[in-house]
Amino acid sequence: MTDTAPRELPLQELAEVIIRFAGDSGDGMQLTGDQFTSISAALGNDLATLPEFPAEIRAPQGTLAGVSAFQVRISDFAITTPGDAPTVLVAMNPAALKAQLHNVVQGGALIINSDAFTERNLEKAGYESNPLEDGSLDGYRSYPVAMSQITRDAVAVHGVKPRDAERSKNFFALGLISWMYTRPVEPTIEFISKKFSGRDQVIKANEAAFQAGYNFGETAELFESHYEIKPAPLRSGEYTNVTGNTALAWGCVAAGQLARLPIFLGSYPITPASDILHDLSALKHFGVRTFQAEDEIAAAASAVGAAFGGALAFTTTSGPGVALKGETLGLAVSLELPMVIIDIQRGGPSTGLPTKPEQADLMMAMYGRHSESPMPIVAPRSPADCFDAAIEACRIALRYRTPVMLLSDGYLATSSEPWLLPAVDSLPDIGVEFQKGFNGTNEDGEGIFLPYLRDPETLARPWAIPGTPDLMHRVGGIEKEDETGNISYDPENHQKMVELRAAKIEAIEVPDADIAGDADASFCILGWGSTWGAIDATVARLQEAGHKVAHVHLRNLNPMPKDLGEVLSGFEKIICPEMNNGQLVNLIRAKFLLDVKAVNKMNGVPFTTGEIEAAALAAIEAP
Amino acid sequence: MTDTAPRELPLQELAEVIIRFAGDSGDGMQLTGDQFTSISAALGNDLATLPEFPAEIRAPQGTLAGVSAFQVRISDFAITTPGDAPTVLVAMNPAALKAQLHNVVQGGALIINSDAFTERNLEKAGYESNPLEDGSLDGYRSYPVAMSQITRDAVAVHGVKPRDAERSKNFFALGLISWMYTRPVEPTIEFISKKFSGRDQVIKANEAAFQAGYNFGETAELFESHYEIKPAPLRSGEYTNVTGNTALAWGCVAAGQLARLPIFLGSYPITPASDILHDLSALKHFGVRTFQAEDEIAAAASAVGAAFGGALAFTTTSGPGVALKGETLGLAVSLELPMVIIDIQRGGPSTGLPTKPEQADLMMAMYGRHSESPMPIVAPRSPADCFDAAIEACRIALRYRTPVMLLSDGYLATSSEPWLLPAVDSLPDIGVEFQKGFNGTNEDGEGIFLPYLRDPETLARPWAIPGTPDLMHRVGGIEKEDETGNISYDPENHQKMVELRAAKIEAIEVPDADIAGDADASFCILGWGSTWGAIDATVARLQEAGHKVAHVHLRNLNPMPKDLGEVLSGFEKIICPEMNNGQLVNLIRAKFLLDVKAVNKMNGVPFTTGEIEAAALAAIEAP
């Protein structure tokens, strides 16, 4: 069994460890976590990460609001989540301890910078007495280390001022943890000199701090043992570590290449989507044009304009932005032009919890436009999957000439996982042909262009871009006559066009439902998007405990897989964990009249395996 | 039987007649129809009207695009629709005949201004030969009358120039129809002198034309008979004739009085909602402030501001406007302030068919905002019912401190029906108390104000408006701590607030489901909004034909009546006619797992009784 329950010590070899680095925003915890992740990846562990940023830009130092954390799980077996609860917490100050302790498993290890536990810091964190002394850490294995002091001493020889010296204490912590988990020293030394290249004193200080940490572990006899985590049996190949947002940006670029089209992004900054804009802005050599618009409406409108001009057009945003784009997306639906809207879902309603994930924009993606305005929806299930999902969204948009909504969330956006890089030439060709000549004749037998004449197979209309001789035509949001695209107020035509638009989306070819776990089980967990990892891990646990359980995870939310009704009808019980109030459940119930049970969570924190397991067991045991 | 099938002639007494006046936009058909409606109302007939405007501002004279029509149905029994198909068509020119003929029942009467059937006009209307001569009107009783000429002759004595004289020909038509249906002369004479007061020559000309029409009927021996339609057995009392938009405007004013609050309307013009803005702009003496904003977002935002200040705030628009307001309405949901959003639904998607009705914004009303952002929805079922629906929407908004969506449509907006005026003092008191003092105490026992402390019964938060001493507080769209309303990023608090917001809306007290027809039937027609009239008439027809049928019509779409699941489960078969692709059906299926059958129509034209009857019979007969 490879669960996260407290284990006996000392153990030489571990199956996995979940470490959470936590400190003040200025303490460099993200960097530390990232680097630990890198070394572990190189050692062949499987891994998953989850950063946690403070909501404020720069909350006052030492306060709870200012705590920044980074959780990494490394293992010798395949994993799909960063783990429910850390077994090791590195706490750089009282606030970090206070904010994070409740997450740590009972009996877990606390590696604490005891120097930071001054009266002032304790007060800032809201401690009435010193937890290092008052017994409140009794259920844990706590290791107070004078990190600041030792770091200062270690770097002093390099002539660094005490104040600056302390800045290196995150490298001390990294050294110590590296020793504990027998990570090699060289990669970090290399990393330091690359990262801080040109700032020699900083390099020296960080190196010294790192070594000091490493040596401290070896010599201090504070720890009972150190641990090894063997490589995981991953598929062999070349891996990189990506966050969901980066994978999305790369997926957009890849889609442009696979479609042989220039890329246009119209965007307005918003957390947690801005990084895609940032990433794509730096990829101009891929023919990527980014446009930081004056607002979300202009961002979407500019994408419509670019799509009309023949670009592969994107607009990236989060929920509030999608709420603003509704009218413009309705125009895109009516124009039947390809484009992709990326929504990195965050906590709501309204401004809500901007830095926390939710999956609560599904209904808006389906219905957030006036009238009947159908739009395909695609959702990635893991950080690396964002790459494929972006390509899939583009495939649908281009082939069917339609705006497509891609629903990621703040959790996928910032967490990361190892990604077995695909062979670029194995990626699908999603190219389309622009219309080049007439596609009809008039009464006099002359060639004419019918902008709304549909491909009989896909129901897509031709994409004839400005600059193409002879095909001049006008499009617009008023109802259009079938085939000619001229304005038409004719009732029958309107009925027909409404039906055609619906039929086109409904008939989009999408892969059949993917059933993981036991296909012949009577119990099924249905999911979509970022709950995949937690559900997948739950299924493994349940199976190990002797339960039969299936897992159906939807990537295509609209249209859904054609066999989905049949597949789901085969199960006696279905639960659906969602970070919303039951949105997919509603869609499934309405479509298939199946009594799917909602398992909802709306607290801004992704599901843990434990939570889903509990819900599953309750459902399995229910009469 | 009182159906609209062709009836034998001559008949002295008729149960009903459906007349459609049709002519060029400049021909004054709306005025003619309105006046005919007024006289018939005064005679005690029941009636219903349906105007039909051209889509263009001023389409070229004589063209199909320029045809303006007005249908009125008058009867000696209670009716709820303007009728499926006219039995009499008054056509002032070839375009009017061409555009409208297909609506007329076989054997119906065509009263035609034959003078207008010139070669040029025939060509403009797209006729290849003259329908008055080529036998194409054979299935009808056609009465060509030289209306222009007779009118010119009649008014010549008053010294009116021939060109101006012809302008009166609509009054000639009105006179003729008044004679045919034995309407009194005086009310129209009075109307003319009031309407055109100060323009003596116009008055004389119109009077003369009207008299000429009346006399023509009596003397021309063209018609076999004239008809009488007895008063309908309406409830006694004082009636007026209102369109839905006017009833909405009055309902808003009434709500202000019933709540003893000043009214604020933030709006941006859009068809078919603009008239509410126009009506309310003219009611400043009721303390109504209207603000024509720069766009729909500002319109909604200004309403949020006014609501914060303690006004009864409205924003009126149509689908594209609601699509723009989504983010702002999400703020209103988060702030938990009362306001009413009025959506006069029109054909979509995008600009769609601006002058045609649809019921396709229901899903957007439910889900057109990011995250979980629940909002009550109310829908009127007839023009006069708009008045009550507005008060109901305000009641919910005020009592529960929430934005409420009111969904009317372009059909209700412009059609009219007689309305038995309510006794003003029988209208409900929907007043609320502003918070005036502290509602909590701090640790030191001092009074404090908790802006998110909820009323245990309604879960509403206090409404404390600026200007109230001591209750200074800040609200915003970021997640708020329960009770204090302070910004909170706490996961448990977020979960709780999401649940509280949902629970508040779900628990709103609304009337139980209203079952019309046979409550013990096994077949039910479910509807909402403006389909009410057509469903009601269908139910009557089916009952007369010996079928048992129930009619459940929803005014409260969110939350739905608490007993609705139980009520609907009692039927074996349910159909649901909607002017959309099955939106209420989806909500009902998801909520109750009931296999309600959709009967959809999306051609911009309201359901006819015949269409619903056919769908009902098919469902009843299906195995």
Next chain:
Amino acid sequence: MTDTPMRTQPADWATDQEVRWCPGCGDYSILTAMRMLMPELEVDRENTVFISGIGCAARFPYYMNTYGMHGIHGRAPAIATGLAMARPDLDIWVIGGDGDMMSIGGNHLIHALRRNVNINILLFNNMIYGLTKGQFSPTSEVGKVTKSSPMGSLDAPFNPVSVALGAEASFVARTHDMDRQHMMDMFRRAHAHKGTSIVEVFQNCNVFNDGAWEGITKKQNRNANLISLEHGKPIRFGVDDELGVIIDNGVAKVASVADVGEAAVLVHDEGKTDPSTAFMLSRLARGPFEPTPVGVFRAVERLEYATSSTSQLAMAHNEKGSGDLESLLRSRGTWQV
């Protein structure tokens, strides 16, 4: 790009769609001016695009035999910006009314102007909402009685030229629907300008605001109230050219040339880097009843947006080579398993 370039005729620029404005609407003469100008510009129909929002004016694209998009209310400048960035090779015209451009679309308009993307914006100002049947617009005069302002509107109007100049516009002109030649001149100039150009067109809505511009544009009023701005020429007007524009204590004023002397009359310089003088001229009239300038207020060169964006793409290409997907996927480090 036809092999044998033949000069087009105005009729080649007309579509088969019936023009659906009200008879007598000022929009017709603007359409005619545009169709007559096109052959002169020697541009191709397939490389020309008309983008509009919603409103009567916004129906314009349907009547031009080019590529076109009838968008949504207010968003045309944003749609056009995306198109212009994706396709800097095209000639893009943006058409909209005073409501479309200055009310719901005001923000997109001012942002397009500051960015200076290469589009030609024509603002048909009829000081009314035509399509929605006559509500006051952001250019309607205070006190205007309309359906939505039965006691008169309270909103001070925008002066589109002032707004444009305040928003860093590089090309600003004004013309009116009663003078085809002047319209063609202004449109030609707008077309020649690299960057965003805006031309305000005084347009008569004969149904809901008939004669609104008459005080200036009617033949018999032109001498007294229409001031024609011509680059390099003293700004003079009047029945006998007896009036001129001067700068007095930091504001532009009309004066009798006899009183102030010829030398005092302002010589129009549309090319000044500083927009202040152009702004002054935009303030001369406080309503359509006072001497009002038409012509090019401002025409200056500055970075065109799409071209600059193309340059950045080229620079990135030069620096980093043509983007290679294989190496992009490896750019954050990799390891082998």
Next chain:
Amino acid sequence: MTDTPMRTQPADWATDQEVRWCPGCGDYSILTAMRMLMPELEVDRENTVFISGIGCAARFPYYMNTYGMHGIHGRAPAIATGLAMARPDLDIWVIGGDGDMMSIGGNHLIHALRRNVNINILLFNNMIYGLTKGQFSPTSEVGKVTKSSPMGSLDAPFNPVSVALGAEASFVARTHDMDRQHMMDMFRRAHAHKGTSIVEVFQNCNVFNDGAWEGITKKQNRNANLISLEHGKPIRFGVDDELGVIIDNGVAKVASVADVGEAAVLVHDEGKTDPSTAFMLSRLARGPFEPTPVGVFRAVERLEYATSSTSQLAMAHNEKGSGDLESLLRSRGTWQV
């Protein structure tokens, strides 16, 4: 309306919420200026409202012990307009950043200005998007390298004062976060103005755009680069007051007073009906490195919106009597059955 009016203290205007801006942020000093000003204005906390959008600046309302609303991005002027119309009795302040007010909220801003509704708008201009961690804003200089413009931004910035003047603003001022007294003066003037007032506040974002205004606002640079506008006084500055602003060929320029003579120096008149001179002054500096005016650019009286709306209500009341529902329902004619 307390019975015994007691002068409040700055601390009375603070809430119990911890201020959450980055240490060193310019927003702190603006907050202090506001809290210090309030007692001087002798207004009541319960009659004062702060409305904001989203951004660092927009957190402001949480820190003022008044009524307040932290709205949504860009919409504060529209929310405030509704509040001001519903409640003309209140003192309403609108706070927002350069992104909030000039990017997504640009349209609401210019419409509020032209309508002249009685609100005081403070635009905290740090030339960057702070809250979203450092993208360029509509006031950022061309070429600015940020996360979203790694090769430099291409967008010409707005000059908020020019935009405001182009949009018919009746009160426009500018101040900076390094001079509390001057801020208080400007806020006081804005508060006293009946109608929409806008005050641009140069604000330092020390995390994402540190020192952006230093060239003007730093003590040692002020003499050379900060031009203080004072009504009725010649516009002079310089270490030894040796420089002055003149109007030359229709534009404002800096000149050596010795060269041009004292008489040529422009005397500042904030009350001119014509905004042209104020506009000229707004064009003096082309970026935060040249002599830049602060102070009141323009302060003129014109119809206040909410008051006018109230007058219309009163007039309607006088003409038609207090609205009576019974008769409203009968206003389109009735009949008896």
